[in-house]
Amino acid sequence: MICAPVKIHGKVIGVIQAINRIGVTGFTSDDLKLFQLFANQVAIALDNARLYEEVQETFYATSEALAEAIEKRDPYTGGHTKRVLKYSLAIAEELVLDIETTETLKLSAVLHDIGKIGITDNILGKDAPLTDTEVSEMNNHTKLGVEIIKHVPQLKKVIPGIRYHHERVDGFGYPEGTKKIPLIARIISVADTFDAITTTRPYRKGLPIDLALKELKTNSGKQFDRPVVNAFVRAQKKGKITRNRSKNSIKLTKTEIISH
Ligand SMILES: [Fe+2]
Structure with missing residues (x-):
């Protein structure tokens, strides 16, 4: 089994794990390095999704604010x-x-x-x-x-x-x-x-x-x-x-x- 931390801005937000490597040998240290790179990609994807969500929320909040402005007028x-x-x-x-x-x-x-x-x-x-x-x-x-x-x-x-x-x-x-x-x-x-x-x-x-x-x-x-x-x-x-x-x-x- 190998595990790698998923980090966003230095903070661990999760861990990914791979088990039961197919083949005769178990996981190697190269496998672990590769797996860590994969975990970094996962972190980037999650961070992007979070930023997208934030942009969407800002967009809706701005529209609501504009709508409120009409009502107030x-x-x-x-x-x-x-x-x-x-x-x-x-x-x-x-x-x-x-x-x-x-x-x-x-x-x-x-x-x-x-x-x-x-x-x-x-x-x-x-x-x-x-x-x-x-x-x-x-x-x-x-x-x-x-x-x-x-x-x-x-x-x-x-x-x-x-x-x-x-x-x-x-x-x-x-x-x-x-x-x-x-x-x-x-x-x-x-x-x-x-x-x-x-x-x-x-x-x-x-x-x-x-x-x-x-x-x-x-x-x-x-x-x-x-x-x-x-x-x-x-x-x-x-x-x-x-x-x-x-x-x-x-x-x-x-x-x-x-x-x-
Ligand atoms: Fe109108």
């Missing part, structure tokens, strides 16, 4: 981002999206309104309906969001969700008025609108769920993508769409995405 959202995330994932489940798309959707849902950080306080916090000029400034948040996120290459994949979540399938949305809307943006659009309709704002009382659903169905194929609305309605019937006003911070972890 807008005093009336009261957990909007979290609910949009929840509704979007319920739709994704009904549409049986793959893990990779679901992961991108998750990040996109959390960051969809990141551009609101760049909207002035008197518009963002206004407790009355906005004027036309204010509406066009507010609508600019999709472009501002892209401006912010484009600085993070690892978040490039969330740009379509941010840019297109206010587009309409009939081409009358903004910012581009395009009918070619990526699926992630079509999902966020439904989740976002449902939450907007059902949430009470200082100047407007939130509508009950059944009326909000009616609104989504009426505008299905015009403002919203029909299959996405259908998926949302199915999710609601299954009890996956519930309202909550929790102000807990947004938790975004890799494990959560995989277990979803």
